[in-house]
Amino acid sequence: MRKYTIAQFNEEFPDDDACLEWLRNYLYPKRVHCPICNKPTKHHRIKTKKVYGCDYCGHQISPRAGTIFEHSPTPLKLWFYAIYLMSATRCGISAKQIQRETGVTYKTAWRMFNQIRSLLQEDSEPTSGEFELDETYIGGKSQGKRGRGAEGKTPVFGVAQRKGRVSALVTDDLKSSTVIPIVKERVLPKSMVYTDEFPIYNSLKRHGHNHKRVHHVSKVWVAGNAHTNTIEGFWSALKRGMNGVYHAVSEKHLQGYINEYSFRYNHRGDDKPIFKTILERV
Numbered sequence: 125m126r127k128y129t130i131a132q133f134n135e136e137f138p139d140d141d142a143c144l145e146w147l148r149n150y151l152y153p154k155r156v157h158c159p160i161c162n163k164p165t166k167h168h169r170i171k172t173k174k175v176y177g178c179d180y181c182g183h184q185i186s187p188r189a190g191t192i193f194e195h196s197p198t199p200l201k202l203w204f205y206a207i208y209l210m211s212a213t214r215c216g217i218s219a220k221q222i223q224r225e226t227g228v229t230y231k232t233a234w235r236m237f238n239q240i241r242s243l244l245q246e247d248s249e250p251t252s253g254e255f256e257l258d259e260t261y262i263g264g265k266s267q268g269k270r271g272r273g274a275e276g277k278t279p280v281f282g283v284a285q286r287k288g289r290v291s292a293l294v295t296d297d298l299k300s301s302t303v304i305p306i307v308k309e310r311v312l313p314k315s316m317v318y319t320d321e322f323p324i325y326n327s328l329k330r331h332g333h334n335h336k337r338v339h340h341v342s343k344v345w346v347a348g349n350a351h352t353n354t355i356e357g358f359w360s361a362l363k364r365g366m367n368g369v370y371h372a373v374s375e376k377h378l379q380g381y382i383n384e385y386s387f388r389y390n391h392r393g394d395d396k397p398i399f400k401t402i403l404e405r406v
């Protein structure tokens with residue numbers, strides 16, 4: 125992950141104006157399209173407001189329109205700082221931390237937290253390649269019998285492309301009829317898929333995939349190319365991360381947490397700092 129330090133952040137975004145200017149340059153890299161003149165025209169900053177005016181007709185546009193900042197009275201610098209905080213942590217932060225670090229109310233921090241988190245969802249276009257599929261259960265131990273299933277654990281199903289992305293979904297159960305559609309949304313037919321011996325994967329060949337299994341029951345973890353070490357490594361990192369931040373991630377917020385964790389995992393090798401990747405999705 126390319127490092128982006130707090131010093132770099134403060135230098136690039138010293139105040140609200142710098143944030144607004146970044147937003148304008150990002151949304152309109154050349155000229156701003158004026159809806160009145162109906163063409164790209166030069167715009168100038170109107171000092172007293174957080175807007176830019178068309179040099180010909182005076183029509184004003186706000187770069188915040190259509191972004192997560194629209195309708196928010198919170199200063200842009202605090203928004204950018206909250207995004208920075210979420211990008212700079214390894215296992216995720218809470219709305220409480222945003223409240224502490226930015227000084228906004230808890231209600232505002234909670235809204236910001238959810239808005240920023242909503243940017244972290246990755247699309248799932250099906251691709252071809254080599255994939256590992258695996259299932260796990262999260263939670264339960266400390267929460268007694270509340271939650272799903274007899275042990276109060278929540279099933280999660282994951283698809284990891286080797287040398288690619290991981291996506292993981294909270295599911296109602298781990299039946300074949302639940303997981304196969306998830307696989308189809310992410311993995312093109314004829315791709316190579318690796319799993320353990322769990323029977324839910326029996327129909328993968330019928331669905332057109334090349335399928336190899338490792339027999340974990342007989343303590344075989346790797347057989348040639350066949351292993352599920354990528355997705356299992358992801359599960360253990362995810363669970364370690366959850367222990368680091370939250371005492372318990374409630375079932376309701378589990379998918380949001382997993383999305384955030386996966387996003388960070390999937391972008392860890394990027395050249396671009398994660399902060400900029402999130403900022404470019406606002």
Ligand SMILES: [Zn+2]
Nearest residue numbers: 158161178181
């Ligand atoms: Zn105009």
